[in-house]
Amino acid sequence: MDQQVIKRFLKRKVSVFGGLIIIMFILTAIFGPLVAPYDPLQQNLANSYKGISSDHLLGTDNLGRDTLSRLIYGARISLGISLASIGLALIIGVSLGVTAGYYGGRVDNLIMRFVDILLAFPGILLAIAIVAILGNGLVNTMIAVAIFSVPDFARIVRSSVISLKETEFIEACRAAGASDIRIITKHIIPNSLSPLIVQATLMLGTAILIASGLSFLGLGVQPPNPEWGAMLSQGRELLRSSPLVAIAPGAAITFVVLSFSLVGDGLRDALDPKLKN
Amino acid sequence: MLRFIINRIFQVIPVLLGITILVFSMLHLIPGDPARTMVGIEASAEQIEQAREELGLNRPLHEQFFSFVGNAIKGDLGESIRTSLPVTEEILNRLPITINIAIGATIFATFFGMLFGIIAAINHNKFGDGLTMVISLLSVSTPSYFLGLLLMLVFSLHLGWLPTIGISTPIHYILPIVTLGAQAMGLIARMTRSGMLDVLRQDYIRTARAKGLPERVVIYIHAFKNALIPVVTVVGLRFGGLLAGTVLVESVFAVPGIGRFMVEAVLIRDYPVVQGTVLVVAVSFVLINLLVDIIYGLLDPRVRYT
Numbered sequence: 001m002d003q004q005v006i007k008r009f010l011k012r013k014v015s016v017f018g019g020l021i022i023i024m025f026i027l028t029a030i031f032g033p034l035v036a037p038y039d040p041l042q043q044n045l046a047n048s049y050k051g052i053s054s055d056h057l058l059g060t061d062n063l064g065r066d067t068l069s070r071l072i073y074g075a076r077i078s079l080g081i082s083l084a085s086i087g088l089a090l091i092i093g094v095s096l097g098v099t100a101g102y103y104g105g106r107v108d109n110l111i112m113r114f115v116d117i118l119l120a121f122p123g124i125l126l127a128i129a130i131v132a133i134l135g136n137g138l139v140n141t142m143i144a145v146a147i148f149s150v151p152d153f154a155r156i157v158r159s160s161v162i163s164l165k166e167t168e169f170i171e172a173c174r175a176a177g178a179s180d181i182r183i184i185t186k187h188i189i190p191n192s193l194s195p196l197i198v199q200a201t202l203m204l205g206t207a208i209l210i211a212s213g214l215s216f217l218g219l220g221v222q223p224p225n226p227e228w229g230a231m232l233s234q235g236r237e238l239l240r241s242s243p244l245v246a247i248a249p250g251a252a253i254t255f256v257v258l259s260f261s262l263v264g265d266g267l268r269d270a271l272d273p274k275l276k277n
Numbered sequence: 278m279l280r281f282i283i284n285r286i287f288q289v290i291p292v293l294l295g296i297t298i299l300v301f302s303m304l305h306l307i308p309g310d311p312a313r314t315m316v317g318i319e320a321s322a323e324q325i326e327q328a329r330e331e332l333g334l335n336r337p338l339h340e341q342f343f344s345f346v347g348n349a350i351k352g353d354l355g356e357s358i359r360t361s362l363p364v365t366e367e368i369l370n371r372l373p374i375t376i377n378i379a380i381g382a383t384i385f386a387t388f389f390g391m392l393f394g395i396i397a398a399i400n401h402n403k404f405g406d407g408l409t410m411v412i413s414l415l416s417v418s419t420p421s422y423f424l425g426l427l428l429m430l431v432f433s434l435h436l437g438w439l440p441t442i443g444i445s446t447p448i449h450y451i452l453p454i455v456t457l458g459a460q461a462m463g464l465i466a467r468m469t470r471s472g473m474l475d476v477l478r479q480d481y482i483r484t485a486r487a488k489g490l491p492e493r494v495v496i497y498i499h500a501f502k503n504a505l506i507p508v509v510t511v512v513g514l515r516f517g518g519l520l521a522g523t524v525l526v527e528s529v530f531a532v533p534g535i536g537r538f539m540v541e542a543v544l545i546r547d548y549p550v551v552q553g554t555v556l557v558v559a560v561s562f563v564l565i566n567l568l569v570d571i572i573y574g575l576l577d578p579r580v581r582y583t
Contacts, residue, residue, distance in 0.1 A: 113295065122558070
């Protein structure tokens with residue numbers, strides 16, 4: 001990323017604000033065990049249904065577990081799922097998109113029809129269908145979210161590969177005898193990075209929404225793991241007695257998703273100023 | 278026009294076929310023996326064999342697929358393992374509730390989305406613009422399952438104005454509809470705003486103003502009508518998405534619709550119900566999009582030639 005892009009990004013204050021929130025959540029996730037006041041799984045029935053106090057800044061749940069500590073550890077799981085699944089989706093999506101765009105013809109048709117079929121499953125439905133096959137749990141949630149995200153990456157990469165492969169510098173590479181793999185890895189993928197970075201940032205937020213949604217439905221990460229969606233699901237039962245058990249993870253999801261979306265928008269404007277105009 | 282419609286229908290057929298193949302494959306992609314997974318690890322060999330028989334797993338794969346497709350076309354989606362009732366009947370019993378919520382959410386999202394979009398556009402770069410855009414940004418980022426709980430907390434538990442769960446009276450629909458429609462409302466508000474801002478810069482709007490037309494006429498008669506075309510498409514396309522979004526909202530408000538039915542089926546591994554509900558929602562989504570495409574082509578002749 002060159003200086004110009006960074007300068008343009010920093011000019012957009014809301015995106016910088018979103019970036020700071022994301023950094024804060026990432027630091028919380030990394031240093032969770034150091035900053036969390038209690039063990040997130042430790043039950044203490046004598047302490048259940050406690051409100052906000054100096055001992056428990058976000059109160060406790062029905063089992064006396066500290067909500068703040070669970071929220072902090074939850075950041076590790078939720079952000080971890082989001083990063084891992086988007087990483088996986090990037091690898092699969094970029095491979096499919098590059099293959100389809102670069103080779104064209106039947107390969108392109110076959111891959112893109114498959115992508116179309118995945119896109120025909122609206123919203124969370126595809127993730128639910130995958131969980132129905134694989135079963136619930138942390139790893140399967142990641143896989144489900146990754147497969148859910150693959151079509152977007154594949155389509156974006158394919159369209160930039162199609163426009164790139166007809167350019168003169170790629171033709172020059174081909175004329176110089178460069179292999180397909182070299183052209184793809186050294187020239188095509190690096191030149192398709194801008195839209196990919198923007199999409200990946202936006203999808204990190206969506207991944208949290210989908211993973212938490214699955215856990216909320218009981219199909220993702222299972223209790224007592226403090227994943228935000230699973231916490232929200234538990235908080236639903238305690239809405240009357242301890243509303244913070246639901247509000248805290250819900251607000252965390254909202255803030256993180258909002259922040260990724262602000263950063264994604266900012267990156268889009270910074271990487272492609274023409275688009276903004 | 279007829280050629281455009283036939284073209285679109287032909288484009289949809291492979292997608293429908295693909296969905297059917299994927300939904301059919303669900304049962305066969307389950308790691309291990311699906312029959313054993315379904316009846317549980319404590320089941321006897323006899324029970325497993327019976328489950329295999331009921332699911333038709335003993336037959337050759339191609340035979341299973343053709344019978345699945347043939348039956349699905351006839352409206353037969355098999356029997357629920359839990360209730361032994363036909364899946365189609367179970368879905369049809371629940372579908373009206375889900376459709377009502379999705380339609381209600383679409384109307385809510387369209388009305389308030391357009392309203393906020395217009396307010397933002399005519400107050401461009403002023404307080405009204407900022408406020409409506411913050412509301413729309415928040416509504417897009419807030420997960421429906423969190424918004425639902427917040428609304429339930431405020432309007433049901435604290436104020437006591439609305440019921441918490443279930444769907445026995447029309448009032449019960451309010452919270453699920455608002456929860457489901459909020460996200461689409463945010464998107465529609467943003468689209469209406471940018472559409473209106475584009476249109477308001479056009480020459481014919483300047484002409485309308487120069488003619489001395491009142492601002493209200495310029496905004497609502499001249500500008501709004503032309504800003505509407507992309508919004509109509511989004512509204513149509515969102516409807517299909519909202520149908521899937523009911524999965525989460527129905528779970529929040531314990532609404533006995535098709536979404537909750539699907540989730541319960543996944544939890545208890547009632548695979549015929551999972552396959553049936555996924556198929557119905559995905560096919561409906563594709564068909565609704567097809568319909569929107571055709572209507573859009575009827576409304577805007579330019580679309581037909583692209």
